Amino acid sequence: MxxxxxxxxxxxxxxxxxxxxxxxxxxxxxxxxxxxxxxxxxxxxxxxxxxxxxxxxxxxxxxxxxxxxxxxxxxxxxxxxxxxxxxxxxxxxxxxxxxxxxxxxxxxxxxxxxxxxxxxxxxxxxxxxxxxxxxxxxxxxxxxxxxxxxxxxxxxxxxxxxxxxxxxxxxxxxxxxxxxxxxxxxAGPGDAPAAADDEPGASSGAAEVSLANVVAAAGSDPDAPQGATSHRDDVLVVERALQAEGLLSAEWVDGSFGTSTQDAYAEWQSRCGYEGDDADGVPGRTSLEKLGAEHGFRVAG
Ligand SMILES: [Zn+2]
Known part of the structure; x- marks a missing residue:
């Protein structure tokens, strides 16, 4: 199926x-x-x-x-x-x-x-x-x-x-x-997107996620008003991957790294073999790169 x-x-x-x-x-x-x-x-x-x-x-x-x-x-x-x-x-x-x-x-x-x-x-x-x-x-x-x-x-x-x-x-x-x-x-998953024009930093939705942005969003979004976003583009890519893993329902794929997204990410960390504080829902490089390898994005600094 x-x-x-x-x-x-x-x-x-x-x-x-x-x-x-x-x-x-x-x-x-x-x-x-x-x-x-x-x-x-x-x-x-x-x-x-x-x-x-x-x-x-x-x-x-x-x-x-x-x-x-x-x-x-x-x-x-x-x-x-x-x-x-x-x-x-x-x-x-x-x-x-x-x-x-x-x-x-x-x-x-x-x-x-x-x-x-x-x-x-x-x-x-x-x-x-x-x-x-x-x-x-x-x-x-x-x-x-x-x-x-x-x-x-x-x-x-x-x-x-x-x-x-x-x-x-x-x-x-x-x-x-x-x-x-x-x-x-x-241009499929796992391959570099074949963008015709590869300007760095363009808001093209190129499959690259900033670890720093995602960590910052995980720090600020949960305490902000419901649905608030701080690094929407990066977070959306991660949320879509979590959704594809069956860890996050569609209603929370919104670009806000809120508590539902943190819970989902903590589940992903558990799947990667992390426990305790290492599975706290705040992305680390290894777990994020692993998610990216499965779902077609690269991790930048
Ligand atoms: Zn046709």
Missing amino acids: GITWIPGAERLGDGDIGGGMDTPEEPPRIVWHTTEGGAGDAEFDSTADYLIEIGAEPHVLYDPTTDRIGQFGPLDESARALRNDGDDRTNRTGRVCIQVEVLARASEPFTDYWRPGPNFAALLDAARSWGVPDAWPAGDLAADGAGYTSRDSDTWHSEGGHYGHANVPGNDHWDPGAVDRSAILA
């Missing part, structure tokens, strides 16, 4: 977008799309509403400029982003058929300018949890609407991995464009 709801993803709509897979004995896959519009929060919100309104929900909506992620339905059920291939219901092919709409245009490959962060890593982690291999079995993606891509039905049914909408039989869209296929695979 894999991850059905991506830790830290916003829930979009009522969570009910499809049903069971037709061919769960076939290998798992993830399919990439672009929305053919802009990015940013307003676009994210209006696109989510639009996809719900027209009944064309993917599983996931992703903003490559902010690392914002939302999810419409569970990954182990079908979504609604593909056309059928005759009687062949492509949305329901495989163990999973995870559809991702990226807020971008196929004519401007999003991997040229994106800033993948912890949410993108969490998406790839979820795909891998279903056994989706790090491969693009249909090969090249199209650089324009006239470009040739393989939409071979045998490949689609027999091979798991990453597909573009441009690779799905019975469909005629050419999204997501000529994105860098290896950069997408390399």
